[in-house]
Every structure is written in structure tokens, then in C-alpha cells.
């Protein structure tokens with residue numbers, strides 16, 4: 001943290017408290033946020049904080065993105081800012097100057113909501129199993145297939161889509177990334193937000209492509225066949241973001257639980273006076289602290305341009321496992337109240353579980369680490 005990021009943190013916190021927290025229950029019931037929230041976030045500079053100013057972003061480092069991830073986790077609010085940034089970084093890394101100027105300023109303003117479309121009904125971990133095809137037809141690609149579990153899908157105006165551009169190839173060079181502008185696009189359809197066990201305010205949808213035509217110029221990168229390599233590279237950003245959100249959520253769980261066990265009495269004294277409670281929370285605090293030091297180190301490496309794919313796998317796998325261990329202990333210390341919908345710790349429990357699954361299932365990430373040994 002620097003003076004500048006602290007000032008930014010204040011404005012992020014104020015925005016979350018004024019604009020997101022009061023609406024969160026309503027969005028949770030409905031399954032997606034208001035489009036106006038995206039525009040308001042854009043107006044106050046919360047979108048694309050680590051994208052250069054010439055493309056409408058905040059011009060900061062990943063430290064600014066980190067502030068937003070932490071503040072959201074601390075408030076227990078789920079909103080797709082980080083996915084917006086992930087899409088922007090695909091465009092920033094592989095887009096032409098014309099593509100960057102076309103899409104990034106509108107994303108920074110919240111006019112275009114971004115989504116990443118990789119997972120399909122029959123292929124999640126195994127991206128090489130991607131079946132959605134994009135066949136060249138003159139100056140266009142024609143897309144057929146479907147995607148599932150796509151965060152921000154309901155409002156996405158821009159989808160960074162993994163497609164099979166060469167049906168004859170089976171290896172990694174068969175895949176490419178295409179950017180799809182979805183507004184009024186014939187053949188494009190979004191399913192109703194899926195009913196998840198947690199994170200209800202954040203939409204997760206199926207996307208369908210039936211003969212969708214997009215300009216060939218929407219390909220990311222200079223040629224076809226680079227999609228898998230581009231994804232592998234950008235996963236570093238996503239995995240660091242998830243790891244950070246995991247630590248922040250674990251810290252929040254511990255704070256909530258400390259307050260609870262100081263207040264709740266059993267056998268004539270606060271739960272905190274029981275040695276087991278103190279030992280469990282001591283273990284949680286220590287583990288969260290180790291996680292915090294690790295993630296801070298990773299953020300610094302990322303800012304220095306030295307963050308590799310193996311460390312990214314470590315930070316995502318270990319910190320999300322740690323988050324689930326900590327939250328699980330915290331639920332136990334709440335007793336029956338920890339199982340009630342309205343309790344903050346119960347929501348943290350259901351919201352946490354998916355962290356070990358998306359962004360690369362933790363088992364897949366252990367393979368990434370293992371293959372480097």
C-alpha cells in the first residue's frame with residue numbers, strides 16, 4: 001500500500017457501501033446486478049484501474065486492482081469487476097491498437113461489460129476439448145457451439161471467447177480467442193442466470209452461438225492458433241486475483257468469528273474462554289497470516305513482471321484451500337447460527353467453496369506445479 005492506493009481504497013470502500021451493499025440482497029434474489037451499477041463504477045474510476053489511461057483505464061499497477069478485490073471480499077459483496085479486468089488484460093496483451101481503442105474505453109466506462117467464455121458443457125479443465133467452432137467465411141468467422149458457467153454472462157456486451165479455428169488440428173494450435181460484441185448479434189443467446197449455491201448476486205450463465213458471424217478482425221493476436229498460449233499466460237492474472245480474494249475472505253471470516261465468540265456464552269463464559277476456541281482461532285490466524293505474506297509477495301512479483309505460471313498455480317490452489325479450511329472452522333465455532341442463511345459466516349461458507357473449482361480446479365493446478373518439478 002502507498003498513500004495513493006490508500007486514497008483509492010477509501011473511495012472504493014465508499015462506493016461499495018453506498019452503491020453495492022444496499023442493493024446486494026435484491027441482486028441476490030434476482031441473480032444479477034443492475035446495469036446502472038456498472039456505469040456508476042465506471043464514473044468513479046473503479047473499472048480497469050490497472051489499464052493505461054490512454055485506453056480509459058486508471059493507469060495504475062495491479063496494486064489498484066488488488067484494492068478492489070480486497071474491498072469486495074471484506075464487504076462480502078460479489079460483483080464482476082475482476083472479470084472485467086481479466087477481459088481487458090486479454091485485449092491489452094494481444095489486441096491491436098485499433099482493438100484496444102475500440103473496446104477498452106467503453107469497458108472502463110461500464111458501457112461494455114466483459115465476460116470470459118472458455119468453459120463448455122463437456123470441457124472445463126481440459127480446454128483442448130473445446131468444441132465451439134469458428135470457421136472462416138470471407139471476412140467473417142461463423143461461430144457454432146455453447147459455453148457454460150460464464151460469469152457476467154447476463155449483461156456481457158463483450159465476450160472473450162475460446163474457439164476451435166482449425167477443426168483438422170487436435171493439438172494446442174487448434175484454438176484461438178475471438179472477441180464477440182454481443183449487442184443485437186443474430187444467433188447469439190444467453191440462458192437465464194444459473195442457480196448456484198452461493199454468490200447469488202453475480203450472474204453465471206450459459207451462452208449459445210448458432211451461426212453467429214463476427215468480423216475476422218476480432219481475432220486476438222496476429223494469427224489463429226494462439227488461444228491456448230494466450231489463456232495460459234493470462235491465467236497468472238486471474239489466479240493471483242482469486243488467491244488474493246481468498247485471503248481477504250479468510251481474514252473476514254476470522255474477524256466475524258472473533259466478534260461472535262467474544263459475545264456468545266456457553267457454560268457461563270464466552271466461547272473465547274474455551275481453550276479449543278482459542279486454539280482453533282490461533283491456527284486460523286496463523287494460516288491467514290502466512291497466506292497474506294505469500295500473496296503480498298506474489299503481488300510484488302507480478303508488479304515487477306516476475307510472476308510465473310507455477311507460482312500463480314500455487315497461490316490460487318493453496319490460498320483457496322486455506323480459505324475453505326478457515327471458513328469451515330469458523331462455521332463450527334458459530335454452532336447452529338453458522339448454518340443459518342442470514343448469518344454472514346454461512347454466506348461466506350457457500351460463497352467460498354467454488355474458489356477451489358474455478359480459475360483452474362486445484363487438482364489441475366497441482367499438476368501444473370508437479371510438472372515443473
Ligand SMILES: Cc1cc2nc3c(=O)[nH]c(=O)nc-3n(C[C@H](O)[C@H](O)[C@H](O)COP(=O)(O)OP(=O)(O)OC[C@H]3O[C@@H](n4cnc5c(N)ncnc54)[C@H](O)[C@@H]3O)c2cc1C
Pocket residue numbers: 083115116117118119122123124125126148149150151152196199204354357358359360361362363364367
Ligand atoms: C460460479 C462459477 C463461475 C465460473 N465462471 C467462469 C467464467 O467466467 N468463464 C469460464 O470460462 N468458466 C467459468 N467457470 C467454469 C470453471 O472454470 C470450471 O467449472 C472449472 O474449470 C472446472 O471445469 P469443469 O466444471 O468442467 O470440471 P471438470 O473439468 O469436469 O473437472 C471436475 C473435477 O475433476 C478433477 N480434475 C479435472 N481435471 C483434473 C486433472 N487433470 N487432474 C486431477 N483432477 C482433475 C477436479 O477435481 C475437478 O474439479 C465458472 C464456474 C463456476 C462454478
